Amino acid sequence: xxxxxxxxxxxxxxxxxxxxxxxxxxxxxxxxxxxxxxxxxxxxxxxxxxxxxxxxxxxxxxxxxxxxxxxxxxxxxxxxxxxxxxxxxxxxxxxxxxxxxxxxxxxxxxxxxxx
Amino acid sequence: xxxxxxxxxxxxxxxxxxxxxxxxxxxxxxxxxxxxxxxxxxxxxxxxxxxxxxxxxxxxxxxxxxxxxxxxxxxxxxxxxxxxxxxxxxxxxxxxxxxxxxxxxxxxxxxx
Numbered sequence: 711x712x713x714x715x716x717x718x719x720x721x722x723x724x725x726x727x728x729x730x731x732x733x734x735x736x737x738x739x740x741x742x743x744x745x746x747x748x749x750x751x752x753x754x755x756x757x758x759x760x761x762x763x764x765x766x767x768x769x770x771x772x773x774x775x776x777x778x779x780x781x782x783x784x785x786x787x788x789x790x791x792x793x794x795x796x797x798x799x800x801x802x803x804x805x806x807x808x809x810x811x812x813x814x815x816x817x818x819x820x821x822x823x824x825x
Numbered sequence: 826x827x828x829x830x831x832x833x834x835x836x837x838x839x840x841x842x843x844x845x846x847x848x849x850x851x852x853x854x855x856x857x858x859x860x861x862x863x864x865x866x867x868x869x870x871x872x873x874x875x876x877x878x879x880x881x882x883x884x885x886x887x888x889x890x891x892x893x894x895x896x897x898x899x900x901x902x903x904x905x906x907x908x909x910x911x912x913x914x915x916x917x918x919x920x921x922x923x924x925x926x927x928x929x930x931x932x933x934x935x936x937x
Binding site (some may be wrong): 744751808810818 | 829858866868929
């Protein structure tokens with residue numbers, strides 16, 4: 711069975727500083743990995759995904775994520791945080807290939823960017 | 826281009842009642858997945874519909890059922906509601922079962 715862990719419930723970062731939100735996964739084979747963001751009273755908004763290829767994936771709003779197979783990690787990063795980045799961030803995975811398309815999510819990490 | 830829409834936005838029911846939630850997928854999408862997000866948790870997969878059939882199901886009891894219509898919209902039905910069914914119910918659509926899922930704003934269900 712697949713699983714996703716987000717070891718930090720909350721991350722605080724000063725505006726303008728780089729941010730990292732951590733994610734580790736457990737999936738057989740080469741997983742498909744995703745990051746979503748959830749603003750208050752809103753649904754999940756897709757940020758980026760990794761399927762194959764370059765380990766550094768670039769996504770929306772200046773976010774990027776680095777796939778590390780040996781550490782089974784897929785950390786979300788941004789070089790310079792904005793106050794508007796404050797939200798709940800979810801990492802998700804699904805097994806590779808056809809047949810199983812359900813996303814398995816982590817519990818989420820609350821990011822607070824302090825002005 | 827409208828994104829994924831869900832109705833209603835909020836709903837209050839009592840234990841034992843039945844509820845129907847609705848979802849319209851993003852334009853061009855033919856696959857709909859449903860997730861339950863309890864307070865403080867990540868979303869959990871309920872099931873996925875494609876070509877009007879349930880293609881995959883998560884670990885949810887038979888009280889949870891669904892339907893997909895020819896126009897690709899979908900309904901989630903929950904029978905015999907329990908207090909523990911209180912959650913945000915999210916619908917996600919994709920243009921193929923294996924493609925990126927885009928989420929709607931959700932329906933917040935409160936069971937009293």
